[in-house]
Amino acid sequence: MKYNIFGYLIGEGFANVFKNKKSTGASLMIMCATMIIFGIFLILGENINHFVEEVESVQGVQVFINNDATQEQIDEIGDKIRQIDGVSTVEYVSKDDALQQMKDRFGDKQDLLEGYEENNIFPASYVVTLTDLTKSQEVQDQILTFDNIKKITSKDETVTTLINLANGIKIVTGVILVLLVVISIFIIANTIKLTVHARRKEISIMKYVGATNGFIRWPFIVEGMIIGVFASIISIAIVGFAYNIIAQKLISSEFMQVINMSLVTFGDMFNSIIFVYMLLGIGIGALGSVISMRKYLKV
Numbered sequence: 001m002k003y004n005i006f007g008y009l010i011g012e013g014f015a016n017v018f019k020n021k022k023s024t025g026a027s028l029m030i031m032c033a034t035m036i037i038f039g040i041f042l043i044l045g046e047n048i049n050h051f052v053e054e055v056e057s058v059q060g061v062q063v064f065i066n067n068d069a070t071q072e073q074i075d076e077i078g079d080k081i082r083q084i085d086g087v088s089t090v091e092y093v094s095k096d097d098a099l100q101q102m103k104d105r106f107g108d109k110q111d112l113l114e115g116y117e118e119n120n121i122f123p124a125s126y127v128v129t130l131t132d133l134t135k136s137q138e139v140q141d142q143i144l145t146f147d148n149i150k151k152i153t154s155k156d157e158t159v160t161t162l163i164n165l166a167n168g169i170k171i172v173t174g175v176i177l178v179l180l181v182v183i184s185i186f187i188i189a190n191t192i193k194l195t196v197h198a199r200r201k202e203i204s205i206m207k208y209v210g211a212t213n214g215f216i217r218w219p220f221i222v223e224g225m226i227i228g229v230f231a232s233i234i235s236i237a238i239v240g241f242a243y244n245i246i247a248q249k250l251i252s253s254e255f256m257q258v259i260n261m262s263l264v265t266f267g268d269m270f271n272s273i274i275f276v277y278m279l280l281g282i283g284i285g286a287l288g289s290v291i292s293m294r295k296y297l298k299v
Contacts, residue, residue, distance in 0.1 A: 010222055024227060030187040031231035031284065032238070034180040035277055039239040041173035042276070043269065048166040050264045052133065061140055061154040062093075063126045069148040077146055078126055084142050086135035091127040098122035123150055133163060181284060189288040217290070224289035228281030236277055240266050 018024075063081065065074050074092075082090050099122050128143075130136060140152050206216055247263050266273075 014222075014226060027187055027227050028231050028234070031184050031228060031281065032235050034184045034284075035231060035235035035280060036239055038173070038177050038180060038280070039235060039273065039277075041169060041176060042273065043239070043243055043264075045166065045169040045173055046264050046269055046272075048169055050262070052163060052166055054262065061128050061130075061136065061143075061152050063128060063143055063152050064123045064150040065125060066148045066150045067095075067121070067123050069124075073148050074124055077148065080146055081126055081128055081143060084139055086130055086132055086139050088129045088131045093125045093127060095122055095124050098125065181280070184284045185288045185291065187288070189292040220292065221286050221289040224285030224287075225282045226285070228283070228285030229278065230281075232274075232277040232281035236274060239273070240270075 063077070065077060069077075078090055078092060081087060128139070130139060136154060140154065143149060143152060203216055207213075243266050247266070251263060
């Protein structure tokens with residue numbers, strides 16, 4: 001018996017979808033537009049977060065040691081840096097390593113540095129990477145309290161710009177999502193309201209013979225959920241196809257090769273995107289249906 005009732009509700013939901021092709025089509029287009037726009041900002045935010053993580057894995061600060069510091073003092077500084085909260089890795093760069101790095105930068109003109117082998121003026125240093133880029137200034141402030149610290153260099157401005165950009169995209173995505181969801185719920189509610197209005201006599205008879213509000217409401221909720229699922233599938237296909245094309249062109253561009261950054265693949269984002277889209281689609285469809293039924297069921 002329960003199976004028959006469940007089958008009836010599902011069947012009625014599907015029947016409603018195909019009975020009202022024009023209104024269903026309008027709802028699909030609105031919901032697809034909502035999800036595609038949201039998907040653009042979601043993917044943009046994912047890639048910005050990916051950039052921050054990539055920078056975080058290699059970006060840090062370089063701590064230069066005074067030239068007159070002994071090796072024991074240098075080792076002590078390294079041990080202290082490793083104990084700081086927020087520090088991921090600490091790599092020691094000796095005076096000889098620093099000189100060799102400078103020679104590599106000079107390339108064919110490294111003979112200009114020939115006199116520095118005997119009198120190496122380049123200081124030893126520690127290259128410090130962080131577990132969280134937002135702690136960069138805090139880590140630097142602690143290191144500056146140590147003895148024999150000559151200076152610290154970092155790219156805080158670049159890091160701060162990336163973090164601010166990521167936070168800004170999250171806020172914009174949230175605001176846009178709320179606006180689009182409200183619009184979609186309104187459209188779905190009015191679409192299903194047309195179906196309910198057309199069947200108002202049938203609903204009245206069902207109530208007269210003792211049908212519960214839940215029994216009457218569920219086919220329309222199923223209708224809204226079906227529209228939401230279809231919209232989610234269509235949107236995922238469009239967003240995925242477009243993103244893969246754009247990503248391939250960007251990855252092969254000179255700009256991406258110069259900055260040495262990668263993009264998140266659509267496959268890596270697929271699980272989170274399909275979860276969010278299905279949640280949005282089913283939630284918007286169901287909520288729109290419930291709102292459209294209130295007048296007729298007097299809930």
